[in-house]
Amino acid sequence: MTESLVPLPSRLQDPLVNFYEYLRAEKGLSLHTQRNYKQQLETMAFQLVQLGIEDWSSVDAAWVRQLASKGMRDGMKASSLATRLSSLRAFFDFLILRGEIAANPAKGVSAPRKKRPLPKNLDVDEVNQLLEVDEDDPLAVRDRAIMELMYGAGLRLAELVNVDLKDIRTSRGELRVVGKGEKERKVPFAGQAVIWVEKWLRVRGQLSDPNESALFVSKLGGRISHRSVQKRMAEWGQKQAVSSHISPHKLRHSFATHMLESSQNLRAVQELLGHENISTTQIYTHLDFQHLAEVYDQAHPRARKKGRKE
Structure with a gap:
């Protein structure tokens, strides 16, 4: 230099x-x-x-x-x-x-936080590939129900593990969850998530201890652990030949991304995810620029409309 x-x-x-x-x-x-x-x-x-x-x-x-x-x-x-x-x-x-200065002027100055890269979300085809689990033994039914519910409701891993039988109403497609800070919220779920949770409920008794309150249980009969869910999802990703590593957070991230891309309703997605601040939702989800540009062209009163001549 x-x-x-x-x-x-x-x-x-x-x-x-x-x-x-x-x-x-x-x-x-x-x-x-x-x-x-x-x-x-x-x-x-x-x-x-x-x-x-x-x-x-x-x-x-x-x-x-x-x-x-x-x-x-x-x-x-x-x-x-x-x-x-x-x-x-x-x-x-x-x-x-050495007594040359009285205070450290650099003490209160910090570098910006290193950004944690968000996990790459699965596209819809990859989600479908992962969830095409057609085995009918109780563990496979449980695992598909877990993945369908996580993707169908955008749950955190801790929220899913802590769901009790009393928290879920398949007939109404409603689920009560307790999120961060012990904050309770009600989230909707439908379609395949309802179908597979009901299938799991029909076979749950084959694994569950008689007095167990948890919705999802391990093969030992008690509430399933965080680690077991992570391990089983990773195994299903390999078994279903999905190219990327599968984790609970990736399914939640995919839910958020797909919901935001389809609805463009940031506030609704914020509520579904249980985020206290909308800025968290903005960071957590992402839209590709082309999609944003199309929304802008269609919505802004001074933007060039489709079909308008150059």
Whole structure:
């Protein structure tokens, strides 16, 4: 980098040299770690010079936020930016230890959270392929009922496992679930989900303990566990030759995506999923741009309508 050929002002450089010696002699950090600290700190020091700062005591939280913003504009990953800010916090802690500054200006500045990638949803054909379970032994009937209900009602894994017999009304297509924060909601389900839950109820007694209240039970007779549901879904994905890994969350995500694509009703999908904030629903679901563009063209009063000449 050309900027590294220009010497730093001594009021920036000298404390850094002292810090590197501290890392080596007192902290005993590896050479690799020392080099990482040096690279991150000197990059920020040169950026401060460009901003007109030539003394570490002049750096406040606003300047640190500017450094973080520059890193983001330069395309740094959230994890890399977090490492950079961590180096700066450690350096300022050293200056406090030496009595050169009174407070750490980087303490309250954090990197943006690393975004967790959403699981790729199944398309409708893949869902149909997964759910074509035609075996009639009680475990297979139970597993199809579980998958049909999860996809049919968009349930969380914990919500499904905790459903009791008293919570479900197949005749009305209604299900009572207790979601996050112990919040209760009523969700509809219909079609294949109703058919397969009723099939399961007819054979449930072959597996269930006499006094078990859970809707879905294991082969040992008690309430099915989270791990068992995850394991059985993954196995059915392989058995049905679905190309992607199958998990409860992927079925819920697919439900949300397909419902939003078909209805374009974000508020309704929010209620169905049991999200407290609609922003969660917006992140959780996604529409492809072409679909959005078509909705826009059809709905916006000033948009070009289909059939209109260029």
